Amino acid sequence: MIELRQLTKTYGDGAHRTTVLDRLDLTVGDREIAAVIGPSGAGKSTLAACVNLLEPPTSGTVVVNGRELSRLDQRSLRDARRQIGTIFQSDGLLARRTAAENVELPLRYLGVTRADRRRRVAELLDRVGLAARSGYYPHQLSGGQRQRVGIARALALRPRVLLSDEATSGLDPEATASVVRLLKELRDDLGLAILFITHEMETVLEIADSVAHLDAGRIVEQGAVVDLLRDPSSALGRALLPRRAHGATRGGAPWSVSYASASVPADWIARAGAALGVDVALLGASIGAVDGHVVGHATIALPPGTDAARLVAVLGDLGLHAAPSAAPADAAREPGTIGRELEPVA
Structure with missing residues (x-):
């Protein structure tokens, strides 16, 4: 589980002080995929960095699996981070290492024995459907396959939480669908809490149980996806499933x-x-x-x-x-709409 309470992140001092995240409250339960959407510069990537304390929050609390990360010493924080897997927009694979060697890296750094590393890597590559490509190098894999290798690596240390930072951005529809299916299977099979950061509205509909709209560092609306879609007053619900012109x-x-x-x-x-x-x-x-x-x-x-x-x-x-019903031209200018800021469903 992830619990963020009044999470704030600022940079600079005095007149040069910039607030990137402003008193965010967000909870992601076990077996839940929570999406965070918003325009470029909204603070999405900073949010992901604060969850695993790669960026220390200015104030507020970050609780992961019942542990308040900001209160841990460096050794305890390293242990806690092993329970947080991260999937990046760029797969981040090392070009001169095979798929198996890339997945093996976290285990090698942790000092896991060679035999145990081999067993774990084989299990993970089979889990993401790439057992037959364990010896392939990144340039020999498609974009979707590279991202699945990245997911396998994120699972290497058996995390309870996954952070997905624009993991489907730039993938073609078929590859996006395969990553979405895999993440939903992992949520169900492993009981993971997944924070899915994206700007792709259609992907939110396919993957998320809940969604929060982050804009200028603040969450302006959040809720269960189905509830938002059934609320005619919800700007986020309208952006997730925009009305067709008639x-x-x-x-x-x-x-x-x-x-x-x-x-x-x-x-x-x-x-x-x-x-x-x-x-x-x-x-x-x-x-x-x-x-x-x-x-x-x-x-x-x-x-x-x-x-x-x-x-x-x-x-x-x-x-x-x-x-x-508003006329189509009026609907496009509807107050509170976020369709201009985010990519609507085609």
């Missing part, structure tokens, strides 16, 4: 409908139309499953004169939230 409709004004509960029936359009006694036209929708939960939103149109209060009540009974 064409003009004849007659009545369009309405935005979003999934607000887990009990929305699949035939909600037909049920709404029957309850209202009108035809409900579907103008567009983005609906899917996140970790087994159906989420999404749709734009519908109804005949002129439809009772708005009745519409809201009927859809509410079906587990949906409804509101008049």
